[in-house]
Amino acid sequence: DAGVTQSPTHLIKTRGQQVTLRCSPKSGHDTVSWYQQALGQGPQFIFQYYEEEERQRGNFPDRFSGHQFPNYSSELNVNALLLGDSALYLCASSDYRGRQPQHFGDGTRLSIL
Amino acid sequence: SQQGEEDPQALSIQEGENATMNCSYKTSINNLQWYRQNSGRGLVHLILIRSNEREKHSGRLRVTLDTSKKSSSLLITASRAADTASYFCATVFNAGNNRKLIWGLGTSLAVNP
Numbered sequence: 001d002a003g004v005t006q007s008p009t010h011l012i013k014t015r016g017q018q019v020t021l022r023c024s025p026k027s028g029h030d031t032v033s034w035y036q037q038a039l040g041q042g043p044q045f046i047f048q049y050y051e052e053e054e055r056q057r058g059n060f061p062d063r064f065s066g067h068q069f070p071n072y073s074s075e076l077n078v079n080a081l082l083l084g085d086s087a088l089y090l091c092a093s094s095d096y097r098g099r100q101p102q103h104f105g106d107g108t109r110l111s112i113l
Numbered sequence: 114s115q116q117g118e119e120d121p122q123a124l125s126i127q128e129g130e131n132a133t134m135n136c137s138y139k140t141s142i143n144n145l146q147w148y149r150q151n152s153g154r155g156l157v158h159l160i161l162i163r164s165n166e167r168e169k170h171s172g173r174l175r176v177t178l179d180t181s182k183k184s185s186s187l188l189i190t191a192s193r194a195a196d197t198a199s200y201f202c203a204t205v206f207n208a209g210n211n212r213k214l215i216w217g218l219g220t221s222l223a224v225n226p
Contacts, residue, residue, distance in 0.1 A: 090155055107154070
């Protein structure tokens with residue numbers, strides 16, 4: 001049973017570019033949440049997708065957008081990249097009501113030059 | 114902010130000793146979860162404790178929850194070098210029709226051989 005998978009594992013971009021990160025949830029999970037984790041910090045909630053709609057959103061600008069597909073996989077898009085967007089981006093899957101713990105992928109390390 | 118807070122921020126102990134980490138939060142919760150993160154990896158769920166529970170055990174882990182003090186503790190007994198990681202608490206609470214999960218800043222644990 002595959003857990004949460006994320007791609008790519010590492011990515012290097014320059015300021016102003018756009019990036020798309022991908023996540024496949026654990027089998028049986030229908031909800032995907034995205035987090036940004038700066039070095040030495042805790043995860044910061046970006047948004048959550050369920051039934052192909054954004055259900056909750058953290059304090060992130062509109063440059064951060066997402067999508068969920070009918071197979072529950074998800075993408076995170078970031079436009080007009082800033083140096084401060086350099087971080088580990090984590091995807092977590094769960095059931096929508098949050099009754100069970102989230103399962104995390106190993107993240108995508110995004111570096112902005 | 115409704116973010117949980119862990120203390121200590123960093124903890125260094127010798128192998129075989131016990132490690133205790135604390136988490137405080139600000140609002141009524143549905144459940145509280147502890148996660149572990151090895152450097153540069155995703156978070157791994159350790160224990161979930163519901164608001165009507167006071168203590169849970171899993172192997173060498175013991176979690177307590179005091180809802181009157183809005184605090185939880187994670188005890189790792191007979192620590193091993195492999196326990197070296199960051200430990201995060203996450204609280205789940207109702208926010209309208211949604212359930213929100215708020216992360217603490219984490220405790221960095223170093224277990225020295």
